[in-house]
Amino acid sequence: MPSNKQSMTSRLAYAFGAFGNDVFFATLSTYFIMFVTTHLFNSGNTAENDRMISYITLIIFLLRFVELVIDPFIGNAIDNTVTRWGKFKPWVVVGGTIGSIALIILFTNMGGINKSNPLLYLILFGFIYITMDIFYSFKDIGFWSMIPALTLDSREREKTATFARIGSTIGANLVGVVVMPLVLFFSMKSNGGTGDAKGWFWFAVIVATVAWISAIVVGFGTKEIDSTLRKNKERTTFKQVFYILTHNDQLMWIALAYGLYTTGMTLVNSLELYYFTFILGQSSAFSILAGLNILTGLVAVALFPILADKLNRRRLFFWCIGIMLLAIVIFAFAGRSLPLVLIAAELFAIPQPLVFLVVLMIISDAVEYGQLKLNHRDESLTLSVRPLLDKLAGAISNGAVGLTAVAAGMTTGATASSVTPSGQFTFKLIMFGLPFLIIMIGTWVFYRHVTLTEARHAEIVDQLEKTWGKKFEDHEPDTNNSQDFDAYFAPIAGTLMPLSDVKDPAFAAGSLGDGFAIQPTDGRVYAPFDGTIRSTFSTRHAVGIESDSGVVTLIHIGINTVTMQGTGFITYFDKGQRVKRGDLLIEFWDKAIQDAQLDDTVMVTITNANALPQLTFKKAFGSHVSKNDILLEFND
Template structure:
């Protein structure tokens, strides 16, 4: 028992480290890449050219991600159909981490000054690098999170993996707002010879290199420190073609309702979170204080994730998901009254963010349990295909959010070196519409959908697992008996 516990602790830690690097990468890609593009990349261009290029890059990124997400279930199918001596997840985890890390750094460059000398060539090269990065990021993303149902079918152990994984991802994601501006300033001093709080493109590239190292290092820890569980339920798999992949998803009604709710929630959250750095930079005029928000989110994130196992055992996932969104709505209201008060904004950040990790975990565990639900309902087990839904939704929400953020930045006059004093009342009103009012509606509808349509509770999942085990044991016994009879 002691060896088994030690083995679990090692695996929990390894999985958490992989999630740490992965979400540091995701936060950089979904939130801070847009800040780099709108505030730094086209600073040498005229104002009209700058706005045009920002909208061009933003639109292209959104279209690429919207097109690419159609392939996520197919990527899940490729992983499900992979057979190696290292398992089906780890090869894709490492390859995806390595390639995506390289191309993340590339998209934080201007390709030797092409943004000014040849903008159209820059757009083409950026698009190529972004597509390659996004495809291999998808392989890594799906491989990492679809390992979850393969690590254990036991609800308690699975919750522990989910909790420790989310703990790592929360720290990774919230480490980015803590370190981003200090790192950019540091590398700007080192490579550009600047002083004070000046940020340069070289500083941004240095920051991207650090995130790339975190991402690959974490993936390596997960690959070396975890192993797949081999159970009768997991052996009940078969190769799935492209049509079968989409049929399996479409027939899993609980997965589809959860997906609809989580998309609305993720879109609202990502838009608000992505615009938070703009709030500190262009509304408060205190970008150097953004680190405080990062520390608040990191500390509360650890507390929130740590409380999840205790709270979910008492009130279950549905109460956490819906109740957490209600708390976030209170945070939105506080934001609206915070104005230019740094303390008011930081309090709003705390109330808004605290329930987010628990809501994510409630959604993740529901998706994970829908693997067995789909197997019970359709007769086929699809681990990576099913778990590909969560990364697909996050990328879809991120793609739409990137478009919204780019439009919001231009529409609100928050580009380049604009100062808070240059933002008019009308522009500030536009900004609040993008950052607060729209997202409030989205997350409220998400709570309603989850509450009314998602019926896959913890107790229902346990019942499904028992039914599957009984059925598969009976089928195996019948097959063994028939084999023995034939041998005679």
């Protein structure tokens, strides 16, 4: 395992990478369209300007859909990458470099050809935009795929992911704090608070530089480890994603619900700067909202485990949606009252990270749901759905924002005083009325069809762990294997007891295979032999291992501990990983099991015992055993 110093360096580097990644994405998805609609086209002919803006928004809209299709192929390319620097870091650095250069170019008029040769400008714009988007996707997919490659320690992964979430939350909101102050600082003219092209250009330069430096920091500050699992990932294709969506009904429904929700939410967020600029007439005040979003976002992320535990995910989702819908209503009638606008916008923002985490947890649980239903585990395919939906929402909102700006008269040269009452009504209808309806429909879908609760997921995992070894029941061991397959060491220290004495009926009846149980005196589970991890569980309380010679065993910690959802358990392995006898596999906090009023007995079964030679116990029941004690031998 890496030292604490190395771990902290890696976490900080990765967190800064997340910060830069979201600074870039927020600029691209929210603020770039503001530059396009207010400064890129100023020919003096309003109709011509509006037509070019419409062309640009249509190009962005269509290219985003093209990029959705090629995303799976980007994932495959990353999966097939082999370099001395690792699999993911090269794409983070290369994608960050090319994407940053392309972003700077997009925040220019390309030498004035937007006026002198509009058709050439549109062609070049489309080429540069799709290039930027593709390389950003290489960076984004590579970056968020790195967590399993940085460490095999699940505790370290959680710390790394937490640091990254903090970094991304700050990055996504900090760019909103600085956007207008930076634009106005570098602008020659304020233009009613929208700045000028020069100001937006230098804002883009600063964003691109920060994003590029963060990519370099990830390249030098993190180190990918090697594992067999990383070499055998399932490749995601568009066809496979579609297959999983249509055959895993719970994934399909949560995808539909979230797709509707995130489209409505993204549309409101994308139009907020327009509201501050063209309704309030105080574009600089947008920094106040963005600053508040940083604080409330971090608090919301920290409170998620507590709220999810107190309310459960389903109730938390409805509470969040209720608050967001109330916020939209307040926002719609806030007018030019800055305090009321800030209250409404903040009420809309606070639940967003909570909804994101609820949906992420349900989609993660859909992995096991699909595994039980389809008899095939599609982990990478299932988890690829959410990013696809976020990009789809971004594509739709970008198109809607551009067209809204044209329809409401919020384009080049416009100010808060120049926007007509009719334009304001059109703007508010799109910013508030349409998202309210879309989010309501998504909530109805969630209410009617998403039934994958924590309790149901626990039942599914319980079924999976009790049936995963069935396919090995007649699995003959390889007696010609040079590995010593006839010794089974104790996986944990404690008191040895017969399996028939445990309080779990399935284990006690032997329906899961012959074996034994141990009343633990320690919280560490070790590999009982050399072999390969064949089954892992998201709740971390069990592991399935196959020895080099074909002996298959399930080690299960406690009774009904699946309901703890992994709390108090730490795993040190990946599915497909090779382990040596005595390697630490799981640590668990026994007090957490006791506090949950559950039985902490460790149950061990040999799932293919019927196909093995006779099992002979080397230790008497009731005796104390440790990891260096041989418990079983397989004798002819």
